[in-house]
Amino acid sequence: VSVYNALIDGFCREKRLQEVFRMLDEMAQRGIDPNAITYSTIINCLSDVGLVELVMAVWGKMFIKGCTPNMYTFSAMMKGFFLKERVSEGVGIWHRMIEEGHVPNVVAYNVLLGGLCRGGNTQKSMDMLDEMEKREIVPNVTTYSVIIDGFAKSGDLVGASQAWNRMVMSGCRPNVVVYTCMVDVLCRNLLFDQAHALIQKMADDKCAPNVITFNTLIRGLCEHGRVDFAVSILDMMENYGCSPDTITYNELANGYVVVGRWEEAFQVLGEMKEREIQMNAVTYNTLLHGCYRMNLLKEALQLVGEMVVRGISPDAFTYNCIIHAYCKLGKVNAAIELAEGGSACGDWKADVFAHTHIILGICDNFGVGDAVSYLQKMIEGGIFPN
RNA sequence: CCUAGCAACAAUCUUACG
Numbered sequence: 001v002s003v004y005n006a007l008i009d010g011f012c013r014e015k016r017l018q019e020v021f022r023m024l025d026e027m028a029q030r031g032i033d034p035n036a037i038t039y040s041t042i043i044n045c046l047s048d049v050g051l052v053e054l055v056m057a058v059w060g061k062m063f064i065k066g067c068t069p070n071m072y073t074f075s076a077m078m079k080g081f082f083l084k085e086r087v088s089e090g091v092g093i094w095h096r097m098i099e100e101g102h103v104p105n106v107v108a109y110n111v112l113l114g115g116l117c118r119g120g121n122t123q124k125s126m127d128m129l130d131e132m133e134k135r136e137i138v139p140n141v142t143t144y145s146v147i148i149d150g151f152a153k154s155g156d157l158v159g160a161s162q163a164w165n166r167m168v169m170s171g172c173r174p175n176v177v178v179y180t181c182m183v184d185v186l187c188r189n190l191l192f193d194q195a196h197a198l199i200q201k202m203a204d205d206k207c208a209p210n211v212i213t214f215n216t217l218i219r220g221l222c223e224h225g226r227v228d229f230a231v232s233i234l235d236m237m238e239n240y241g242c243s244p245d246t247i248t249y250n251e252l253a254n255g256y257v258v259v260g261r262w263e264e265a266f267q268v269l270g271e272m273k274e275r276e277i278q279m280n281a282v283t284y285n286t287l288l289h290g291c292y293r294m295n296l297l298k299e300a301l302q303l304v305g306e307m308v309v310r311g312i313s314p315d316a317f318t319y320n321c322i323i324h325a326y327c328k329l330g331k332v333n334a335a336i337e338l339a340e341g342g343s344a345c346g347d348w349k350a351d352v353f354a355h356t357h358i359i360l361g362i363c364d365n366f367g368v369g370d371a372v373s374y375l376q377k378m379i380e381g382g383i384f385p386n
Numbered sequence: 387c388c389u390a391g392c393a394a395c396a397a398u399c400u401u402a403c404g
Binding site: 004006007009012041042070071072075076078079111145183245246253280281315316318355360 | 391392393394395396397398399400401402403
């Protein structure tokens with residue numbers, strides 16, 4: 001079993017699901033019973049890729065085979081529901097775990113708190129710290145980072161600060177992740193100078209900022225039109241011995257797009273090539289979006305061509321951006337053709353975003369009546385309107 | 387009794403409408 005578990009774990013890390021299930025079959029053929037580790041590994045993997053239905057199928061099969069879930073299994077299950085925002089089902093797993101007499105550990109709590117935060121209940125997750133104390137489970141730095149990130153995502157600086165204080169009071173030392181969450185919440189409150197200062201402070205705290213910390217600040221600045229300030233952060237990074245990565249440059253390109261400075265956005269692409277920073281689909285999608293905003297159709301087509309030549313596959317963002325452009329130009333039929341002719345588009349299938357663009361396009365060009373029938377067709381096609 | 391051995395948690399980029 002351990003050998004198979006190790007193999008399954010390897011395939012899981014590479015997201016090679018067919019092989020994972022092939023291993024399971026092979027085990028059955030050889031009469032080797034999967035154990036809780038096997039199921040936990042698989043459920044965790046499926047949860048990570050968002051296949052909740054499959055998760056539930058494996059979970060059910062585990063019971064049929066007479067295998068009992070342990071803490072790892074329950075945590076992996078919860079994570080699967082939470083990542084899909086199915087909070088009540090995740091909490092249901094939690095209660096079942098308790099009922100079956102398991103005493104949750106820190107990791108299980110961290111998963112639960114993360115789920116509550118995702119569901120918009122960050123305050124509740126903060127209150128759970130009391131419950132943890134009662135059960136004599138000591139929150140760790142991950143616990144606090146989950147909560148602080150929850151507050152950060154809703155822009156709640158007061159909440160984040162309270163969680164931070166509680167962390168410090170409990171004697172838990174912040175690490176780079178927690179600091180980065182604080183940088184994030186400061187940025188969301190437009191307190192860029194404080195975010196900048198915090199990065200300097202963390203170094204004194206024997207906690208070196210990393211590329212994610214800087215990217216967080218750069219993203220905040222770019223999002224709010226402060227792209228020049230963002231560019232200056234590159235120097236700061238250098239001082240801290242931190243090299244910009246693909247995401248850094250993608251953010252800067254987007255920063256220029258946001259303020260309509262498309263030439264400089266393209267210069268970012270040039271710089272990436274010069275410095276041999278790997279471009280990815282996001283890089284091209286960002287510029288593509290910029291092109292359409294600025295009505296640069298020739299450049300847009302060139303970009304798609306360059307993308308393909310470099311072996312970067314267009315993804316849903318790419319297709320949706322093209323569909324959006326077609327609709328804006330009144331070429332709704334071309335958009336529909338692209339959405340329906342998924343054959344030439346690899347794995348891609350039109351999603352809610354694509355259909356929404358088309359519906360808006362139909363409204364503008366053919367009237368609401370046709371849009372309603374299109375919506376009807378979309379629903380019949382299994383895509384639910386949001 | 388000792389030792390070894392497989393699994394679970396956190397932060398950063400791009401698309402519609404608002």
